[in-house]
Amino acid sequence: MDATSLATLWAAIALFIFLGAIIYLKVPGMLTKSLDARAVKISAELEEARRLREEAQQLLGQYQQKRKEAEKEAADIVAAAKREAELLASEAAKKTEDYVARRTALAEQKISQAEREAVSEVRASAVDIAVEAARALLAAKVDVKAGADLFKSALDDVKAKLN
Numbered sequence: 001m002d003a004t005s006l007a008t009l010w011a012a013i014a015l016f017i018f019l020g021a022i023i024y025l026k027v028p029g030m031l032t033k034s035l036d037a038r039a040v041k042i043s044a045e046l047e048e049a050r051r052l053r054e055e056a057q058q059l060l061g062q063y064q065q066k067r068k069e070a071e072k073e074a075a076d077i078v079a080a081a082k083r084e085a086e087l088l089a090s091e092a093a094k095k096t097e098d099y100v101a102r103r104t105a106l107a108e109q110k111i112s113q114a115e116r117e118a119v120s121e122v123r124a125s126a127v128d129i130a131v132e133a134a135r136a137l138l139a140a141k142v143d144v145k146a147g148a149d150l151f152k153s154a155l156d157d158v159k160a161k162l163n
Contacts, residue, residue: 127158 022028134154 123162127162131155131158 131154135151
């Protein structure tokens with residue numbers, strides 16, 4: 001036997017001893033258990049990741065629903081505020097119109113009263129002037145007794161016409 005064959009023989013024997021030791025020490029079973037445990041761990045992690053993904057999807061759905069509800073509530077609040085502002089504006093306009101109408105009516109009443117007072121004053125002045133003029137005229141033309149009778153009758157006529 002030459003040296004290379006002898007080395008090959010010893011290498012083969014060492015290989016069989018090594019394989020025997022591995023089998024005796026149950027290394028393939030340990031490898032299988034280790035790989036199975038790792039597969040179970042990976043499967044559990046995948047299941048956990050799937051569960052977390054589903055929870056995240058549910059939370060996302062809930063938050064989207066809450067966002068929609070909040071947007072709707074905000075839109076309702078804005079619409080209510082607009083309606084209230086329009087109502088307040090219309091009430092303010094109506095109150096302003098009522099105030100202006102009352103002030104106009106009051107001013108018209110005051111103007112009407114002032115006109116009546118002015119007409120009364122003019123009439124009273126005209127009567128006084130007419131009476132004075134009539135008295136002066138009659139005093140110059142008529143004697144005292146006839147003047148007094150004439151003055152009384154003119155004064156009665158003027159009073160009757162004014163009343």
